[in-house]
Amino acid sequence: MSFLIFQHIIGRTTRPDVVSEVRNFVPNSPVGDENSQWRGPTRSGYFYDETGLLTQWPAGGPRLLWYRDNLGDGYSSPAVANGRVYVTGLHANDLVLSVFDLNGELLVRRIIGSEWTGSYPGTRSTVTVNSGKLYIFSATGQLIALCEKTLEQVWMRDVLREFDGRNIRWGLTESPLIVGDKVFVAPGGRRNNVIALNKNTGELVWSSPALGEPTSYGSPLFIDGYAVPLIVTNSERHIIGLNANTGELLWSHPQTNSHNIHPNTPLYSNGMIFSTTGYGGGSVMLRLTNNGRGVEYVWSNNVDNQMGGAVKLNNTIFTSGHRSRGFFAIDWNTGNIRYSVRQLSPSVTIAADGMLFVYSDRGEVALVRPNPNQFEMVSSFNITHGTNQHWAHPVIHNGVLYIRRGDAIMAYQIR
Numbered sequence: 001m002s003f004l005i006f007q008h009i010i011g012r013t014t015r016p017d018v019v020s021e022v023r024n025f026v027p028n029s030p031v032g033d034e035n036s037q038w039r040g041p042t043r044s045g046y047f048y049d050e051t052g053l054l055t056q057w058p059a060g061g062p063r064l065l066w067y068r069d070n071l072g073d074g075y076s077s078p079a080v081a082n083g084r085v086y087v088t089g090l091h092a093n094d095l096v097l098s099v100f101d102l103n104g105e106l107l108v109r110r111i112i113g114s115e116w117t118g119s120y121p122g123t124r125s126t127v128t129v130n131s132g133k134l135y136i137f138s139a140t141g142q143l144i145a146l147c148e149k150t151l152e153q154v155w156m157r158d159v160l161r162e163f164d165g166r167n168i169r170w171g172l173t174e175s176p177l178i179v180g181d182k183v184f185v186a187p188g189g190r191r192n193n194v195i196a197l198n199k200n201t202g203e204l205v206w207s208s209p210a211l212g213e214p215t216s217y218g219s220p221l222f223i224d225g226y227a228v229p230l231i232v233t234n235s236e237r238h239i240i241g242l243n244a245n246t247g248e249l250l251w252s253h254p255q256t257n258s259h260n261i262h263p264n265t266p267l268y269s270n271g272m273i274f275s276t277t278g279y280g281g282g283s284v285m286l287r288l289t290n291n292g293r294g295v296e297y298v299w300s301n302n303v304d305n306q307m308g309g310a311v312k313l314n315n316t317i318f319t320s321g322h323r324s325r326g327f328f329a330i331d332w333n334t335g336n337i338r339y340s341v342r343q344l345s346p347s348v349t350i351a352a353d354g355m356l357f358v359y360s361d362r363g364e365v366a367l368v369r370p371n372p373n374q375f376e377m378v379s380s381f382n383i384t385h386g387t388n389q390h391w392a393h394p395v396i397h398n399g400v401l402y403i404r405r406g407d408a409i410m411a412y413q414i415r
Contacts, residue, residue: 027150034081036129038175038219039309039393040350044268046311048352048396053414055355057367061381065400066104067410072096073122073388075173078404080397081129082148087409088123088136090115095123095138097151102400104411110151113142116171122406124173126393128183130199135183139171143185145202155202159185163192163207166214173263175219177231179244184231188215193235194242208247210240217263217307223273226292232273234262239275239286241295251295257281263307267317269332272298278306278322285335299335303328308348309393311356316372318356320345327358329372341375344368352396359383359403363390385410 039046054062072089079086084107085100095115099107115123116139125137133154134146141160146153160167165187177184182196182205193210197203213235220233222244229244237260238252255262257279267274273295276283283305285298302324310319316338317330326340327347347360355378356368363383369376383390386405395402399415 029149031132031148032082036079036081038126039265043221043265046309046350050352050396053353057379062412062414065411065413067385067408068104069408071098071407071409073406075391076123077126077393078395078402078409079127079129080395080402086127086134087404089407090122093117112136112144113138114140116140119170124171126175128176128178130178135176137174137176137185141165141167141172157202159187163187163195164189168214173217177220177222179222184220186215186233206247208242208249210249211235211238211252213237217261219265221266221268223268228292230292232266236260250293253286253295255284264305264309267310267312269312274317276303276305276310276319278304280304280323301335303330306346308346311349311351313351313370318349318370320347322346338372339374348393350394357394359390359394361390
């Protein structure tokens, strides 16, 4: 294979130590029609559509199929689609994309651009796979679209520079949302606060000033079925709802904490929007009104998940707290806490096949039965591979649990 195939997507050549990792990537190899995005297919409920999963794990945890290291520093989740696993990491100052097959064989490592080297260095945003393209958003503001077959660059926008955005304390962490032909991101500028780009060309579709507040770490949510389709996200001090077709600001509701940091994507179900935020900010439930053009307050409590997300199963929210230490079951309709325990807090929570998968920041992975009345941990094991914090959100795909910790990725058989 020509050395040119490993050239830096935006012009620089890759470093020899990265090139040396290349195994057997075949440009123009066929790919399927699977898509993948941050926190599962819908982003609302974080429920992976999997069946036949183990209801109890063996002592010591499920079977480790494979693990690989040298990803580089990062907190981004893997993306799994079309027989490939995509995960990003920081090598020196570079954002590097590693591509594996489902057996853990490294297909290619490639430098995509520059990446965050400040406080907590490493990648944040999860790769979005959509209709034959990969969308990667660096913490320094470059949104890059690659051809999935060849990994050649299709387009790139320097979002912060081009749209007068402002980076934030720990760098942009937003994972791109794609709906139809639009990709949505939030530069956080006063005039170009949230933007929609054409996913095929990168051309601007609309720009919204919203409230003119800086962006705040979270990834947006799409809600359909109302008079207008909605994009819901957090800015520095508010939850905001925008018309997905035009960018018109439809409504806002205050949400603050001691640092105005809001990394969690809101939850939506049956006309209700749940948003939780750390640093003592607590949780709030809103109800959509006026056919999606407004909201009203329903309830709030002090459960403050910092960045681990929440899951709704039936009428119960399962999440953990930040300053409100504990793992919680919360009544969806009233906000009443059904139970709280000190275990598994703080943590990340996802769900599949009627069970909760909870990954604590101490490295414990637990299989939890979603009993709304009492805590039932069925099985657990500890993550020993990898480096630094246990913050990346796990992914489940075709009966395999993928966990990223720092410079390593692990794949566990859970079916």
